[in-house]
Amino acid sequence: MDLLNRFKEYLSKEKLYTPGDKILLAVSGGVDSVIMTHLCKQAGIDCGIAHCNFQLRGAESTRDETFVTALANELALPLYTIRFDTETYATEKRVSIQVAARELRYAWLEETRQQHGYTCLATAHHMQDNVETVLMNFSKGTGIAGLHGILPRQQHLIRPLLFAQKSDILALAAANGYGYVEDSSNITVKYTRNYFRHKVIPVIQETYPAAVPQMAASIDRFREAELLYNEAVQRHKKRLLFQQGDNYRVPVLKLQKAVPQQTLAWEIFKDFGCSPAQLPQVIDLMQSEPGKWVETTSHRIIRDRVWLLITSLEVQEAPLIVIEKETAVVPVKGGTLKLKIRPADGATIPTSPLMACLDMDTLQFPLLMRRWKQGDYFYPLGMRKKKKLSRFFIDQKLSLIQKENIWVLESAKRVVWIIGMRIDDRCKITPNTNHMLVLEWQPI
Amino acid sequence: MDLLNRFKEYLSKEKLYTPGDKILLAVSGGVDSVIMTHLCKQAGIDCGIAHCNFQLRGAESTRDETFVTALANELALPLYTIRFDTETYATEKRVSIQVAARELRYAWLEETRQQHGYTCLATAHHMQDNVETVLMNFSKGTGIAGLHGILPRQQHLIRPLLFAQKSDILALAAANGYGYVEDSSNITVKYTRNYFRHKVIPVIQETYPAAVPQMAASIDRFREAELLYNEAVQRHKKRLLFQQGDNYRVPVLKLQKAVPQQTLAWEIFKDFGCSPAQLPQVIDLMQSEPGKWVETTSHRIIRDRVWLLITSLEVQEAPLIVIEKETAVVPVKGGTLKLKIRPADGATIPTSPLMACLDMDTLQFPLLMRRWKQGDYFYPLGMRKKKKLSRFFIDQKLSLIQKENIWVLESAKRVVWIIGMRIDDRCKITPNTNHMLVLEWQPI
Known part of the structure; x- marks a missing residue:
């Protein structure tokens, strides 16, 4: 089959073009983009040409x-x-010339595409480019996602020439006498890519002459395999990741038994800012004491008794947090509340306002943790009379900001602790207390 | 961590050794197998040494x-x-020296393992070997299964040194003054592998110095990804592949809609002898006329109306085949029966004994197709009297073998067609026939 027919077949197989589409072609003038242009024209595709002059080569x-x-x-x-003016941009933005060219190029191409009503933007990546990409990913270290290479389509961006070998492209140009220009510097191609193109792949081809098409066929298979992989990952996520308001939680026991654990943990935590280097620490949390945590770029992952809790580092609306008897750790904005139940016998009552010991018999689970509100009152420890929290805060000379950040603990609609300040007198430990709830507030 | 501790950790992580195991070590005398031996000894593992002398290097x-x-x-x-006597073996078996050495080695090692009560056999493959394997697979073309590389365990065979780099192994030998021998010919290592070891990987390492451990880490991830991939494949197979006696069938419509189709089709049909080169033909069957088929090394895959039928090429016990009204093709030993229903109006009745036209109103579905048996009788076309099949066959002068291969079609316990010979008179087409069942027998 000639290249034009293979081109049409590829467009249809990968659903890159349907009649009515208008394609903007990114054309440097090199042989790849020139051949892409001729093929599109011959296939009767409604298209236009976009060319960037980086003014780097006089x-x-x-x-x-x-x-x-x-x-x-x-x-x-x-x-x-x-x-x-690529050089000025690179200097001002403190990026390499390559990065500058890339950023300028894609921003302008996308803008041009939208402005002139093109449905897609096409670049002339071919089979060799794809093989280079995957070999480089593999050499740097990657997971299965690094094996799909350059995709035929990503949203509006299409690569209609991925099916073609460089030799096919050159042959078509020669056979038809199509002119093109050669870039003496290949400035937009990275050094490493050039190295793989000119040094690594030719060495492989000495043993396996058909290495490029064979690798490209493999990449197609990896792309399909990845779909099935993702399907299985999604199924596991359903049983391993639960949303609860703005937070998420992962059952420790289930994750410990999950197979394959590393990969599933990665697929769960990478969406919460976890880096590959942090993954072992997150996995170690499963063996940790409640209260330990790992902080990613965007989230805290905290070991609770039976869960790993995932909370955003972003400022959130103050929530209402339900605390079950089994809860060990409650991470909230401003700090972490830790809970344990202990026999009262012979225990000493800590004096720090950050700690509180409450008589279990006076409490009714689930407890609630929430911001204080107007109208709240309690019986401050040592007093027989109830007091409004607003009044209490005035006595304590709290600033507006300090007041805004106060959390309270509620049991059966009664405030039992103004967290970090004072407990309710009716919940205090007495000689009759059997078990106590020991609370510790750790402000960040 | 030193190599011994990493060795122990790897054994435990990959579950390669549990106390009570006895490991037979395949030791050539080269540095890899010598270090494996020292590490096993130091780790207190109950082990023995097996050495093959191929007598190839004087x-x-x-x-x-x-x-x-x-x-x-x-x-x-x-x-x-x-x-x-490797050379004699290679000559006699007409295999290469490499293949001869490999066959002799593994057969004897496994025999020795069993004879002396070892639980496992260990070979000293290391990280580089693994990376070479995967790069070679990728260059030759592979699916996801080609990316898991050398497995830490395959049944009784373990590779406890896969975690180690060649440089770690050499460093340990040097630090402890462990002696070892060098194989001047590397006769058991294939040319291509040596080429990747000495030419390809060093070139990659020039750009990515840590390419080997990075690729090895990737391979570990691919191995985990493959587990999830297999999980999804199994789930799809449950809805795409049905067993029916000795045969299997695949619903065409479901396979047409399956995503990703190529990969799922491959995973289904590879178990029935389909080669990668045959897969496109099998996929084309979905667009074919009923009756087309592809023959693999072990099976026939036949297009029926709504199914792809998969039947073994092996000789089987004669089965009882249920034919529904919708059935278009029945592949059996000796040939294929094709069925269609047609209006009788103006149709000409074929005279070939390989064809039969039966009045639909005289039939009761499902029909059965089976071997004839003693006691069977029918009303031969043109006769008013019933006749035993055994008698009919004598009249027709059939040989014993010919009789053994006769199939009959049965409707409501009555033989309606001796396939390829004569229909029953009561089912023949009459002027009153509305629809007829047109049957065609295609002997192989």
């Missing part, structure tokens, strides 16, 4: 722009061009 | 055997040795 940059302009005229295609 | 082979004997004495370990 006369050569101008030559490329002139060439692409002529190509657009010849094929009667709409043309969009831009000139970037 | 004095060097003897030197290796002597060295391993001395090592066993030094460490007070049981020793088992053997000398193979």
Whole structure:
């Protein structure tokens, strides 16, 4: 089958084009993008050409722009061009020339696509590019997601030439006498990629001459395998990850028994900012004391008695937190509350306001932890009379901000502890107390 | 952590050793197997040494055997040795020296393991070996199963050194002054592997110095990903593959809609002898006429109306085959029966004995297809009197073998067609027939 038919077949197989689509082609003037343009034109696709002049190669940059302009005229295609001051951008943003070129390019291409009503943007990545990408990922270390390589489609971005080998592209250009330009610097291609292209892959091809198409076929299989992998991961997540308001929790026992544990833990915690390097620490939490935690870029993962709790580091609306008898740790904005139940016998009552010991018999589970509100009252320890919290705070000379950050613990609609300040007298430990609830407030 | 502790940790993590196990170590005398031996000894593992002398390298082979004997004495370990006439074996079996060495080695090692009551056989494959294997698989073309590399355990065979880099192994030997021998020919290592070891991987390491451990870590992840992949595949197979006696069937409509189709089709049909090259033909069957088939090394995959039928090419006991009204194709030993229902109006009745037209109103579905048996009778077309099949066959002068291969079609306990020979008179087409069942017998 000739390249044009294979091109059409690939578009249809990967659902890259349906009649009515308008495709904006990113054309540098190099052989890949030129051939992509000719193929699209011949396939009768409604398309236009976008060309970026990075002004990094003096006369050569101008030559490329002139060439692409002529190509657009010849094929009667709409043309969009831009000139970037890439060097200034790179200096100002303190990024490499490569990163600068990439950022400028994709931002402008996407803008142009939207402005002129194109449904997709097409780049001319081909089979070799894809194989290089996957080999590089594998060499750097990757999971299964690093094996799907360059995808035929990502939202509006399509790669209609991924099916083609470089040799097919060159052969078509030669057979039809299609002109193109050569980039003497290959400035937008990374050093490592060039190294894999010119040093690694040719060495592999010496033993396996068909290595590139064979690897490309493998990549297609990996892409399908990944779909099935994701299906299984989603099923496991349903039994391993539970949402509770703004927080999430993972049952420790189930995760301990989950197979394969590393991968499932990764798939769960990576969505909460966990890095590969942090994963072992998170897994270690399963063997930890309640109260230990790992902080990711976005979340805290905290060991509770039977759960790993996942809370956002973002400021949240103050929630209403339900505390069961089994709860060991309650992470909230501003600190962590730790709970344990102990026999009262011979225990000494701590004097720190950060600790509280309450008579279990006076409590009714579940307890609630919440912000204080107007109208709240309690019987401050040592007093026979009830007192409004608002009044109590005035006595304690709390600032507005301090008041805003106060948490209270509630049992059966009664405030039993103004956390970090004073307990309710009716809940205090007495000679008759059997068991006590020991509470510790750890402000951050 | 030093190598001994990492060794112990790896044994425990991969469940390669539990107290009570006895491990037979395959020791060539090279540094890998020598270090494996020292580590096992130091870890207090009950082990013995097995050494194969392939007699391929003259004095060097003897030197290796002597060295391993001395090592066993030094460490007070049981020793088992053997000398193979590898060249004669290779000539006689017409295999390469490499294949000969491999076959002789594994057969004898497994025999020795069983004879002397070892629970496992250990080989000294290390991290580099594993990375080479996966890179080679990827270059040749593979699916996800080609990415798990050398497994830490396959039944009785374990690889306790897979966690270690070659440099770790050499460093331990140097630090402790452990002696070992060097194989000047590396005869048992394939050319391609040597090429990847000495040419490909070093080139990759120039850009990614940590490529080997990074790839090894990736391989561990692929191994876990494969477990999840297999889980999803099994779940799909349950809805895509049905057993029916000795045969299997795959619903065409469901397979057409299955995602990812290629991979799921592969996972289903590979177990029935389908090669990767045949898979596209099998997938094409979904668009084919009923009756088309693909023959694999072990099975026929046949397009029926709503199913792909999978039947073994092995000789089977003659079965009883249920034919529903919807059935289009019945593949059996000796041939294929095709069925269609047609209006009788204006149809010409074929005269070939391989075809039969029966009045639908005289039939009762499901029909049965089975071998004839003693006691069967029917009303041969054109006769008013019933006749025993045994008698009919004598009249037709059938041989014993021919009789053995006769199939009959049965409706409501009556034989309606001796397939390929004569229909029952009571089922023939008459001027009153509305619809007819058109049957075609295609002997192989």
